[in-house]
Amino acid sequence: MPLTILVVDDDEGIRLSLKDYLELEGYIVVIAEDGWKALELISQCQPQLVITDISMPRIDGFAFLKSLRQQPAWRLLPVIFLTARTQTQERVQGYQSGCDVYIEKPFELPEIGAVVKNLLARSQLIQTAWLQYQQVPEPVPVAAHAASVSVAAPLLDDHFSLTDREQSVLDLLSEGMSNAQIAATLFLSPRTIEKYVTNLLRKTDTSNRAELVRFAMDHHLVE
Template structure:
């Protein structure tokens, strides 16, 4: 498995079944200093991830063999890849499409066509956020004893997305706005996760998510 130090060139995995888009986006990102590896669909991307862990995944939603939703579910379930920021690209721009993408586990949802500069800005913001989470996780021993929960706890894709936002320090109201649902819905998800894990509050929930590479 390929690993790089923090100071090395950032590597991005770009997944799309449109060769013209692959070419254009790859060239633009490489011009901005990124290393870009590519795949034509989700199944091919999983093969890439067996040997190479990128710093960020940029993924089309509608693809043959395995679509973006299925790919992200695989990525989030694997501890090796669960931390990787995922940026969805999609021609579907309706609110329900964005909500589905975010609930599935994507961090950013961009609608085609998009401005290249906006894509670069989203990539840079996602990478910086990932670095902040990594630094916060590395400080775990200074924050108190490791959080312990039952080994067989399973979160739904929506709960996983919510706990990632909780780990970022976002309030229920902010999470609700980000996912386009009611605050009561988010409160229900948080309550369910506290019940599943046996944890006492959002702070412990956030620490558990970070220590277990879910955020």
């Protein structure tokens, strides 16, 4: 499933050139003319990366990014500032606001493409590593381990079953996807995905995503 990029710039020419180039690179691109419109769109499009200008009407790039970073769902979202503001103090302010990369205009599209690819790859690695970290079991005393090595995973109840949609969500969870990424992949809202995850936790009697994935692997519910 293609990843989604949100491009925010009040210059229509720049918006369209970035959209055309990034779509040719295989991404889904959503555009907004200022930070206000971007904040309206972001929950709908659930982007994996944002490219934004700084100097824009209504809400500028600094205020837009500050608003994003105040929301837990977007604190780790990769953000590129693409701007004609080149003063050192502005660059410092950009990084202090939470941008990942600061690129000056005029720019070359291949550079944008390389930066986007690198940030997205790093973001995916961080999410995968975090999920794996959550799944690392705590050290078990030798005696306890010896007593448990021969114990197989408990059998599932005869009435245990998952709907096709729950299975799809579970499969994507096991791949390390976030709720936002699952929602984008399945063309559902993040709130709907949260409900499916809650149902899965209830059905498997687990308390978090890591336990859920471990349960699914122990009972061969995922490959």
